[in-house]
Amino acid sequence: MKNKTLTLVSLIISLIGISLLFLIAKTSNPEELTISEILSNTEDHLGKEITTQGTIIKATYKENINFLNIKDNSSKLLIVFFDDPKIQLKKNNIIKVTGKLQFYESKLEILASEIDCIKCS
Numbered sequence: 086m087k088n089k090t091l092t093l094v095s096l097i098i099s100l101i102g103i104s105l106l107f108l109i110a111k112t113s114n115p116e117e118l119t120i121s122e123i124l125s126n127t128e129d130h131l132g133k134e135i136t137t138q139g140t141i142i143k144a145t146y147k148e149n150i151n152f153l154n155i156k157d158n159s160s161k162l163l164i165v166f167f168d169d170p171k172i173q174l175k176k177n178n179i180i181k182v183t184g185k186l187q188f189y190e191s192k193l194e195i196l197a198s199e200i201d202c203i204k205c206s
Contacts, residue, residue: 115183120160123186127193130186135195137162138181138203144174153200155180165189166197172205179204 115134123130123137139155139162153164153174164182174180184197 120155120157120162123162124160124193127186131188133186134183134198135186136181136183137195138179141174141176141178141180144176153180153182155182163192163194164197164200165194166200172202174200174202174205178202178206 115136116130117136118130120137120139123135137155137157139157141153142156142161143152143154145152149167151166151169153166155162155164164184166184179202181201181203182195182197183199184195186193186195188194189196
């Protein structure tokens, strides 16, 4: 009787643990949005980690900070990052960006934590 009870309790605890791990994994990935979705629902995403992609229309590199202006079909967004990029990103490259959506000096931007090149020349 003790072995059956112990096995049942172990099974229940294991299932609860697996369910919690699944829930954590599902909610820990940043939401992937188009630039248009970000701009139309800014308040919903402000301060959160999000992912978007777009084509670079302007790249500015300075000593301590870098800026990328990207666009999708009809909308534009500013990307800011401080690290030196692995590759020199330039106009017409298509990138995927993950970072925190924020306002800085009244301008909406993504403070990038990760930038991946989808199509770079």
